[in-house]
Amino acid sequence: MFFDKQTGFFNLDEQIHLHLSFQKIMEDQLVTDEEVTEQSQKVINLLKELEVELSAADLEKVGNAFVEFGVLYAISQIRQLQDLNL
Amino acid sequence: MGTFKSSKIINGSPTLIPQVGRDVMNYFITEGYDVQGDSLISGGYDISVSKGSIFKAVLGMKTALKIIIRTQGGQIFIEAGVGVFGQQAIPTIISMLFFWPVLVTQIWGIIQQSNLDEKAIEIAESSIYKHSHGSGGSAITQPQNSIFCTNCGKANLAGSKYCGECGGLL
Numbered sequence: 357m358f359f360d361k362q363t364g365f366f367n368l369d370e371q372i373h374l375h376l377s378f379q380k381i382m383e384d385q386l387v388t389d390e391e392v393t394e395q396s397q398k399v400i401n402l403l404k405e406l407e408v409e410l411s412a413a414d415l416e417k418v419g420n421a422f423v424e425f426g427v428l429y430a431i432s433q434i435r436q437l438q439d440l441n442l
Numbered sequence: 443m444g445t446f447k448s449s450k451i452i453n454g455s456p457t458l459i460p461q462v463g464r465d466v467m468n469y470f471i472t473e474g475y476d477v478q479g480d481s482l483i484s485g486g487y488d489i490s491v492s493k494g495s496i497f498k499a500v501l502g503m504k505t506a507l508k509i510i511i512r513t514q515g516g517q518i519f520i521e522a523g524v525g526v527f528g529q530q531a532i533p534t535i536i537s538m539l540f541f542w543p544v545l546v547t548q549i550w551g552i553i554q555q556s557n558l559d560e561k562a563i564e565i566a567e568s569s570i571y572k573h574s575h576g577s578g579g580s581a582i583t584q585p586q587n588s589i590f591c592t593n594c595g596k597a598n599l600a601g602s603k604y605c606g607e608c609g610g611l612l
Contacts, residue, residue, distance in 0.1 A: 366541065366548060372501075372539070428543055429541075429543075
């Protein structure tokens with residue numbers, strides 16, 4: 357799911373590239389406010405579904421992965437901003 | 443990302459940069475890598491080194507070992523890190539992926555396992571040393587009271603006419 361079985365590389369980028377949502381939005385090479393709003397709503401709905409369908413243990417695991425990803429994204433952005441301020 | 447790279451400042455004339463760039467490229471070509479080199483407006487050199495089976499493609503763009511050779515404070519600065527083949531900077535669309543740091547970590551791990559970053563710096567360093575003797579620059583700190591033989595590289599006392607090692611004219 358997350359890693360290519362042959363190479364061991366993280367492959368979420370390939371899944372995004374091939375995903376219908378991404379392909380549809382990027383078809384005209386432009387992203388509109390409506391498309392961002394619609395995609396945001398789609399994510400909110402998916403998260404709500406997970407909250408209902410997953411067991412408490414699975415939900416904690418998934419939630420933890422999201423949070424750790426969020427931490428990584430935030431600190432890498434902060435790191436880049438630090439470089440700009442030098 | 444500024445974290446995943448190795449760098450070194452080497453004492454040598456910045457005029458050697460094009461030659462050093464060519465030597466680094468030739469080494470990786472001989473080793474069977476895909477190599478692309480571009481001169482920078484600043485006088486530096488930007489080299490991409492990749493191999494299909496090692497480096498992952500991200501959003502259709504091939505990642506690579508990026509070697510930057512440029513002047514810094516009258517010396518030569520060499521940096522080897524993760525980048526995208528043929529691009530001088532990582533395209534915004536890739537760097538915006540929230541998991542890009544995860545991919546960089548994996549690619550950097552492969553570069554370090556293969557010692558590609560160290561090898562690039564080592565080749566550049568030895569190229570600078572080799573060509574310094576013919577250009578007036580020096581890859582090592584040259585004592586004030588000595589001159590190097592252009593034939594064998596031996597340090598001789600300043601003012602000597604002939605090399606004490608090989609007898610060549612200094």
